[in-house]
Amino acid sequence: MYLEIFQTRIIGGKRGPFFGALINYWAFTGDSTYNNITIQAMEHQAGDKGDFMPNNQTYTEGNDDQCFWALSAMMAAERNFTNPSSSYPGWLSMVQAVFNEQANRWDTASCNGGLRWQIYTWNAGYNYKNTIANGCFFDIAARLARYTGNETYAEWATKSWNWAKAVGLITSDYQVYDGTTDVSNCTSYDRTRWSYTAGIYLHGASVMYNYTSSLSTNATSTNSSSASTWKTRLDALLSKTSFLFSTNESSRHVMYEPPCELTSSCNTDQLSFKAYLSRWMADVTQLAPYTYDTIMIKMRATAQAAVAQCQGGTTGTFCGFRWSSGIYDGTTGVGQQMGVLEVLQGLLSANVSAPVTATTGGTSEGNSAAGTESDTTTEVQYSALTTADRAGASIMTAIVIGLIFSAVYMMIT
Numbered sequence: 001m002y003l004e005i006f007q008t009r010i011i012g013g014k015r016g017p018f019f020g021a022l023i024n025y026w027a028f029t030g031d032s033t034y035n036n037i038t039i040q041a042m043e044h045q046a047g048d049k050g051d052f053m054p055n056n057q058t059y060t061e062g063n064d065d066q067c068f069w070a071l072s073a074m075m076a077a078e079r080n081f082t083n084p085s086s087s088y089p090g091w092l093s094m095v096q097a098v099f100n101e102q103a104n105r106w107d108t109a110s111c112n113g114g115l116r117w118q119i120y121t122w123n124a125g126y127n128y129k130n131t132i133a134n135g136c137f138f139d140i141a142a143r144l145a146r147y148t149g150n151e152t153y154a155e156w157a158t159k160s161w162n163w164a165k166a167v168g169l170i171t172s173d174y175q176v177y178d179g180t181t182d183v184s185n186c187t188s189y190d191r192t193r194w195s196y197t198a199g200i201y202l203h204g205a206s207v208m209y210n211y212t213s214s215l216s217t218n219a220t221s222t223n224s225s226s227a228s229t230w231k232t233r234l235d236a237l238l239s240k241t242s243f244l245f246s247t248n249e250s251s252r253h254v255m256y257e258p259p260c261e262l263t264s265s266c267n268t269d270q271l272s273f274k275a276y277l278s279r280w281m282a283d284v285t286q287l288a289p290y291t292y293d294t295i296m297i298k299m300r301a302t303a304q305a306a307v308a309q310c311q312g313g314t315t316g317t318f319c320g321f322r323w324s325s326g327i328y329d330g331t332t333g334v335g336q337q338m339g340v341l342e343v344l345q346g347l348l349s350a351n352v353s354a355p356v357t358a359t360t361g362g363t364s365e366g367n368s369a370a371g372t373e374s375d376t377t378t379e380v381q382y383s384a385l386t387t388a389d390r391a392g393a394s395i396m397t398a399i400v401i402g403l404i405f406s407a408v409y410m411m412i413t
Contacts, residue, residue, distance in 0.1 A: 016045070016052070016065070017276060020072030021338050024279060027079040028345045028352055035082055042076070043088050045069055050089040051097035051371050062118050062125070063102060067136035070098035074143050077364035078355035090365030092147065095140055097371030102137050103156060104372075111186035113163045117179065129186060130179030131169045134160060135200035142207040146214075147357045148366065157208055158225055161233075164201075174236040176201055192259050195244050196273040202241065203280035205234040210287040234288060238295075244277065245298050251324035253301035255343070261322055264329075271321055272335030275342045278302070282346030286354040299346050306340045 022038045025031065047054035052069035053061060075081070076091040083090060089097070105115055107129075115137055117130040138160040145153035164170045167186045169177050176197045178190040209230035246254045255274050260266035281299060285292040302323065310319040312328040319340040320329035356362040 015041075016069035016072050017272065018334055018338060020068075020075050020279070021275065021341060023072060023075050023079060023081050024342065024345055026081065027075075028348045032082075039082060039084060042069075042073065042091075043084055046073075046084075046088060046094055049097065049371070049373070050094050051101055052094065053101075059120055060123060062123070063105065063115050063133040064117065064130065064136055066098055066119075067102065067133065067140060070095045070140050071136065073098075074140060074147075075355075077147060077362060078143070078357075080356055080361060080363060083364060089367060089370060092362075092364040092366035093370045095144060096366055096368055099137075099140055099144060099153070099156075100369075100371035110182035111167055111180070113159075114167065114186070116182075127182050128179050129167075129182060131164070131176060131197045132179075132194075132200060134164055134169065135176075135197060135204065138164070139200050139204040139207065142204045142211065146207050146211040146355075147362060148368075149358065150368070154208070154211060157204065161201075161204075161208075170201065174233075174240045176237075176240075193243070194259060194270070194273055195241075195255070195257055195277040198237065198241055198244065199273075199277035199280040202234065202237045203283055205230055205237055206284040206287040206291075209234050231288075234284075234291075238284070238291060241277075241281075245302070246324045248324070251301075251305060251326065253298045254305040254324040255298065255302040256322070256324050264322075266321065268333065268335065270335075271331070271333055272338060274321075274323075275335060275339040278339060278342040278346050282342075282349040283355065285346075285349045292350070296347075299343060303343045303347055306343055310340060 019038050019041050022034045026035055026038075045052055045054060046069075052066050052073075073091040073094045077095065081091070102115060105119065106113055107116060111129060114129040115133045116126055117128040117133050118124070118126040120126070138157055141153045141157035141160060144150065145157060161170075167180060168189060169180060171177070175193060178192040178194060178197060180186040180189045208225070209227055212225065212227040212230055215227075243258060244255055246252060246256055255277065256262070257266055257270060257273055260270055278299070281295050285295050305326065306319065306323040308326060309323060309328045310317055312318040312320055312330065313332055318328075318332050319336045320331045321333075321336045321339070322329040322331075323340075358366075
């Protein structure tokens with residue numbers, strides 16, 4: 001299957017989760033074939049500051065893009081993946097850098113808080129406070145709390161959850177919407193319900209349940225809520241994921257993407273969403289073991305249907321997207337391949353150790369001050385103009401003026 005993945009193109013902000021899939025593959029199978037290229041890619045994307053905002057992409061990068069790379073780094077720390085080379089910070093430090101930068105972007109100027117979709121004002125979507133960016137921040141805060149034991153992260157996770165509930169991105173009956181806009185002061189919503197927005201809050205709630213369950217009664221902070229509170233939230237979110245699984249008799253319990261799959265209108269990013277839900281549901285069975293039977297009924301049915309339609313491409317083993325149909329749908333891409341892989345790996349969750357923490361064997365090096373060196377929302381880097389730059393600009397200006405005059409002449413004559 002990985003041969004097929006490498007033969008397809010990795011695009012957009014979902015490259016981070018792709019390398020997370022490779023980390024997961026190693027953790028669940030023990031096969032280290034792809035470890036070196038994964039480390040190389042993660043180090044490259046981490047950039048000079050170790051915050052997943054490299055100079056070649058920083059100013060078109062959204063909060064969700066940055067956070068998805070951090071999720072893969074957090075997985076590397078939790079699964080005790082091979083540490084980066086000595087010239088780079090540890091996986092944990094990279095996640096802490098992203099957390100600190102995004103906490104600094106928490107925007108109380110509108111909607112009483114929340115993260116914007118985009119980091120910079122010039123990018124389309126800056127006014128949108130989308131659920132995945134905020135859910136991702138919630139998830140890394142929860143996971144940092146569990147890994148480090150630092151209650152400050154738990155307080156941020158609770159703060160982020162409370163904001164999403166108060167603003168209506170998570171409804172009173174635990175539906176999870178796509179996002180809202182500060183133009184309406186977050187009073188109107190895109191009510192689309194994607195699998196990965198439900199999945200990110202499901203996963204984060206399971207992390208907080210696990211974290212608070214590990215605390216003694218006296219040590220439980222009122223700021224991060226009790227284990228019973230997080231269990232209630234986790235159970236409600238898990239119940240609501242039922243709409244993401246087919247109820248047709250021929251494909252009962254098979255995962256699908258309701259907003260776009262049946263109409264074949266999913267874009268490239270959306271084709272990868274089921275991979276994340278599969279990954280997170282497998283993690284939930286380890287973080288909240290009482291959910292195992294409920295989740296595995298759906299995961300087994302989904303895996304069986306997903307594998308059955310991997311009959312496409314030149315090798316006859318490429319996987320499509322519409323698993324519930326029972327036949328290959330003719331589509332090919334990283335999202336489709338990654339989705340099938342993640343749901344298959346999820347079936348092995350009972351055979352591997354749960355994500356580790358700093359006190360249960362985790363070896364990743366952290367730095368709680370990472371990402372606090374500068375304000376990435378205002379720090380725009382411009383290279384100094386050189387003589388060659390000025391000469392080139394002059395030449396281009398002359399060419400453009402010449403083309404304008406030529407066009408005017410042609411129009412006149």
